[in-house]
Amino acid sequence: MSRTTARGFLDKYLALITTPLVAVALVGLWQLYIEVTGVSHFILPAPADVWAALTTQVTDPFIWREHVWTTFIETVMGLAIGVVIGVGSGFAIGKSRVLNLVLKPFLVLIQVTPKVALAPLFVLWFGFGESSKVALAALVCFFPLMVNTAFGIQSLPQGHNDMATSIGAGRAFRFLRVELPHTMAYILAGLEQAVVLATIGAIVGEYLGGDKGLGRYALNLQSNLQIDLLFGAIVLMALFGLVLYLAVTSLKRLLIPWHESVRVNSRPPQ
Numbered sequence: 074m075s076r077t078t079a080r081g082f083l084d085k086y087l088a089l090i091t092t093p094l095v096a097v098a099l100v101g102l103w104q105l106y107i108e109v110t111g112v113s114h115f116i117l118p119a120p121a122d123v124w125a126a127l128t129t130q131v132t133d134p135f136i137w138r139e140h141v142w143t144t145f146i147e148t149v150m151g152l153a154i155g156v157v158i159g160v161g162s163g164f165a166i167g168k169s170r171v172l173n174l175v176l177k178p179f180l181v182l183i184q185v186t187p188k189v190a191l192a193p194l195f196v197l198w199f200g201f202g203e204s205s206k207v208a209l210a211a212l213v214c215f216f217p218l219m220v221n222t223a224f225g226i227q228s229l230p231q232g233h234n235d236m237a238t239s240i241g242a243g244r245a246f247r248f249l250r251v252e253l254p255h256t257m258a259y260i261l262a263g264l265e266q267a268v269v270l271a272t273i274g275a276i277v278g279e280y281l282g283g284d285k286g287l288g289r290y291a292l293n294l295q296s297n298l299q300i301d302l303l304f305g306a307i308v309l310m311a312l313f314g315l316v317l318y319l320a321v322t323s324l325k326r327l328l329i330p331w332h333e334s335v336r337v338n339s340r341p342p343q
Contacts, residue, residue, distance in 0.1 A: 118301040126305035136290070141313065143286040147203050147275040148268075148317065151210025155267055159215035160260055163222025164252075173223070184216040188274065189281075196282035206278035206286065213274035214267035218260065225259030226252060261325045268321045272314040287313065 100120045106112070107119055114122065130136050162180070166173045192209055199205035229252060279288025287310050294303040 115298065115300055118304055122301040123304040123308070126301040127308050130302065130305050130309055139285050140287050140290040141309070143203065144272075144275055144279065144288070144313065147206040147278070147286065148210055148271045150203075151207045151275060152214055152268055152271040154207065154211035155214035155271060156218060156264070158211065159218025159263065159267070160222050162215075163219040163260075164226055164256075166219065167223035167226030180216065180219060183212070188213050189277065192278055192281045195278065201282045201284065205282060206275045209278040210271040210274035214271040217266040217270070218263040221259040221263030222256060225256035228259075229255050258329050261321070261329065264321050265318065265325070268317045269314060272310075272317060276310060 103117075103120050107117060118126075162176070166177055188209060191212070192205075195205040195209050199208055275286070276288035279286035280292055283289050287306065291303060291306040291310070294300075294306055
């Protein structure tokens with residue numbers, strides 16, 4: 074195998090090889106720690122117990138219908154609202170110096186305010202149902218979309234504007250054929266962060282109020298001291314967020330296959 078071929082093989086399959094190896098090593102250290110310290114299973118259950126609990130949870134239709142599906146709906150709806158608000162405000166701020174100076178400080182102030190402090194207010198305003206979780210998810214995920222969109226529109230090369238002006242392009246043409254394609258990579262980069270934040274927002278909202286969802290499910294397990302199931306629920310939440318993140322990265326390859334950030338991963342080594 075030549076050096077170039079070996080490098081190409083590593084670039085393509087390294088993550089697939091190292092990820093399970095690292096996971097096995099971490100589980101081994103986990104089991105070793107339990108055997109050496111003799112820690113109580115109420116504090117740290119054994120990996121085998123967590124695996125058994127996770128298997129039970131994954132095969133339980135009630136958990137999928139009542140908790141996973143609820144969190145999924147809250148996350149997706151919150152993300153959708155965050156995309157509309159974040160991308161819309163990002164375009165407005167990016168194209169208007171006045172709006173940038175007037176609105177951005179308030180948007181930053183909203184972002185730096187701890188969302189855990191706002192969650193009880195959302196429950197008070199929107200109730201214990203899905204609406205309060207959707208609102209919280211939208212609030213926490215709109216900021217990276219706004220910032221990335223504004224940065225993308227502000228980084229539009231002047232040559233693009235000059236070319237559009239020279240052919241007499243109207244506003245619709247400029248937006249659809251010049252501004253949006255250039256900014257799409259920045260929007261999708263913000264979306265990768267937003268989908269993670271929306272998931273966290275929905276689950277935190279469930280912790281603080283509600284009767285279903287993964288966050289509420291984990292809180293019930295903690296109250297009942299079902300620690301092995303609680304660990305399984307944590308793994309389930311992590312996998313839930315990972316699946317949504319991978320969906321966004323796949324969307325990136327679909328919408329901007331021409332962009333350097335996508336092509337660099339599929340380019341053969343030189």
